Amino acid sequence: MKKIIISLAIALNFFIWAFPSFGQGTPPVEGGILPKIILPVPADQGYKKYLGLKGEGTFLVPQLKAKVVLIEIFSMYCPHCQKDAPVVNDLFSKITGDDSLKNNIKLIGIGAGNSDFEVDFFRKTYNITFPMFSDAEFSIHKILGEVRTPYFIAIKINPSGTYKVVYSKLGGVSNADEFLKTIKKLAGLK
Amino acid sequence: MFKHVMQGITVVIALAAISGPAFGLSDAYKDNIYNLPELKPFDSVLKVKVGDPAPDFTLPAISGEKISLSQYKGKKNVVLSFVPAAWTPVCSDQWPGYNLAKSYFDENDAILLGITVDNLPTLYAWTNQMGKLWFPVLSDFWPHGSVADIYGVLRTSGVTERALFVIDKEGIIRYAHVADINKRPELGALVMEMKKIKKK
Numbered sequence: 019m020k021k022i023i024i025s026l027a028i029a030l031n032f033f034i035w036a037f038p039s040f041g042q043g044t045p046p047v048e049g050g051i052l053p054k055i056i057l058p059v060p061a062d063q064g065y066k067k068y069l070g071l072k073g074e075g076t077f078l079v080p081q082l083k084a085k086v087v088l089i090e091i092f093s094m095y096c097p098h099c100q101k102d103a104p105v106v107n108d109l110f111s112k113i114t115g116d117d118s119l120k121n122n123i124k125l126i127g128i129g130a131g132n133s134d135f136e137v138d139f140f141r142k143t144y145n146i147t148f149p150m151f152s153d154a155e156f157s158i159h160k161i162l163g164e165v166r167t168p169y170f171i172a173i174k175i176n177p178s179g180t181y182k183v184v185y186s187k188l189g190g191v192s193n194a195d196e197f198l199k200t201i202k203k204l205a206g207l208k
Numbered sequence: 209m210f211k212h213v214m215q216g217i218t219v220v221i222a223l224a225a226i227s228g229p230a231f232g233l234s235d236a237y238k239d240n241i242y243n244l245p246e247l248k249p250f251d252s253v254l255k256v257k258v259g260d261p262a263p264d265f266t267l268p269a270i271s272g273e274k275i276s277l278s279q280y281k282g283k284k285n286v287v288l289s290f291v292p293a294a295w296t297p298v299c300s301d302q303w304p305g306y307n308l309a310k311s312y313f314d315e316n317d318a319i320l321l322g323i324t325v326d327n328l329p330t331l332y333a334w335t336n337q338m339g340k341l342w343f344p345v346l347s348d349f350w351p352h353g354s355v356a357d358i359y360g361v362l363r364t365s366g367v368t369e370r371a372l373f374v375i376d377k378e379g380i381i382r383y384a385h386v387a388d389i390n391k392r393p394e395l396g397a398l399v400m401e402m403k404k405i406k407k408k
Contacts, residue, residue: 095305095392096234097339135396136305143308154394166235188235 045163046186052173053161055079057126057151065149069124080173080181084124086205088185091162091169092150093130094140099168102190103144109194110148119198122207126151130159130167174205233297234304237337242295249388252369255360258384262286262375265355267323267346270332275321275344278379285318285405286375287398290356292367292389294326294334299370302392303345304338309395313343316402318374321346325353325368361386374401 046052056076060066070083079087090106092099106125114120127150129137137152153159162171165188172185184204191197202208233241256263266276280286289306291299303322306313313320320343324331327349335345348355348368356362361369372393374383383401387393 093234093301094308094395095301097236097304097337098234100304100308101339131392133394133396135394135399139309139395166233168235 043160043163045165045169046171046183048183048186050183051181052079052171052183055128055158055161057128060149060151062149069126069149079126080175080179082124082175083121085122085175085207086124086184086201087173087175088123088125088201089171089173090125090127091130091159091165091167091171092127092140093167094132094136096167098190099140100144102168102192103140103146105191105194107144107146109191109197110146112194112198118208119202123201123205128153128158130165131156172201172205234301236304237295237300240295240337241297241300244296247389249390250369250386251363251365251389252386253360254384254386255358256373256381256384258381260381262288262373262379262381263355263358264379265358267348267355268328269344269346270328270335271344273344275346277321277375280319280377281379282377285316285377285402286373287313287318287320287402288359288371288373288375289320289322290359290361290368290371291322291324292363292370294324294330298390298392299324300334300337302370303335303341305392305395306343307338307341309399310342312395312399312402316399316406317377318402318405319343323348323355323368325349325356325362325366363389372398374398374405376405 056078059071059073059075059077071077079089110125113123113125125148127148129140129150129152131154132152133154134152137150141150168190169188170185171183173181174184175181185201262277264276264278266274269275277286291302293299306320322343322345325348328347331345331347335341353362353366353368356368359373361371363369370387370389370393372385373381376382382405385393
């Protein structure tokens with residue numbers, strides 16, 4: 019028995035050393051925290067302004083100045099993401115068109131396994147105007163538990179800076195009004 | 209101690225085998241995709257090279273037609289996309305991406321021919337999940353993988369490599385790329401190769 023425990027302990031240590039992402043990769047749980055996702059500050063001034071970011075470098079999602087950050091994990095190659103893109107655009111229009119929501123809910127997209135070229139192509143094809151980030155090597159996708167696409171995560175950021183995941187589900191938007199209603203309710207927004 | 213280390217490494221290898229790579233799979237296929245462990249990246253040797261005349265072939269398409277490479281000679285540039293197998297990760301998302309990217313093929317006067325070694329009914333059921341595809345999907349099922357073999361992209365397991373060939377209107381191979389079977393080739397690189405032909 020002792021030998022088995024020793025073998026497993028060695029195996030675990032070696033595994034963590036050899037595969038550092040192993041163990042980090044579970045989908046975010048509602049009520050829990052978002053794993054650490056590091057994104058580049060966009061070069062585009064419009065996106066920078068929308069996200070309330072300045073300068074260059076990187077940022078963490080909970081650092082955004084908003085009450086809720088909605089993250090879409092998508093792929094240019096995903097038929098459901100393609101079909102859902104106009105509905106997500108509708109959702110974004112409804113958020114930005116509402117004075118009580120436009121500064122409180124921010125929407126970003128992360129292209130799982132998509133290069134900059136592929137994300138840019140997806141954005142142009144569907145006239146997407148919210149910021150989208152590439153994740154060419156699936157590094158963020160692995161941290162998020164290799165979820166299927168499309169997948170939506172919403173985090174609620176408190177004035178104190180603490181935050182929690184309020185929505186984490188597989189599937190598209192389907193109906194922008196219903197989706198927005200759900201997110202507002204879960205985040206306690208009026 | 210050495211024995212413990214070896215036993216530990218054995219467990220590690222087993223864990224690594226079941227952990228698998230990140231595929232970024234679309235939910236369009238629900239639970240119908242057969243998950244595979246990470247495969248040997250390459251398992252064949254190309255039998256053609258850039259500058260060679262592309263070997264002609266005729267294969268059945270899911271539309272019911274028979275498609276020959278030579279029918280496009282003098283008319284269209286051709287992109288051959290071999291993907292390993294229906295109902296598997298990576299393959300199931302690659303063609304929906306090309307479906308969306310039709311404009312790039314049109315701009316470069318190119319047709320895409322999608323090829324696997326699956327039989328027609330399997331290809332029909334699988335590609336139906338992708339939406340309406342604008343390009344022909346061809347079955348290299350019988351004689352099994354014969355076209356893939358001519359190009360040197362048939363693996364020892366009987367599936368093909370994940371390979372792309374760009375063939376110009378004169379029927380000459382201008383780009384031959386065999387990707388790691390576990391990874392989707394990047395769209396930008398293919399578009400760049402199509403543009404190079406257009407400029408000639």
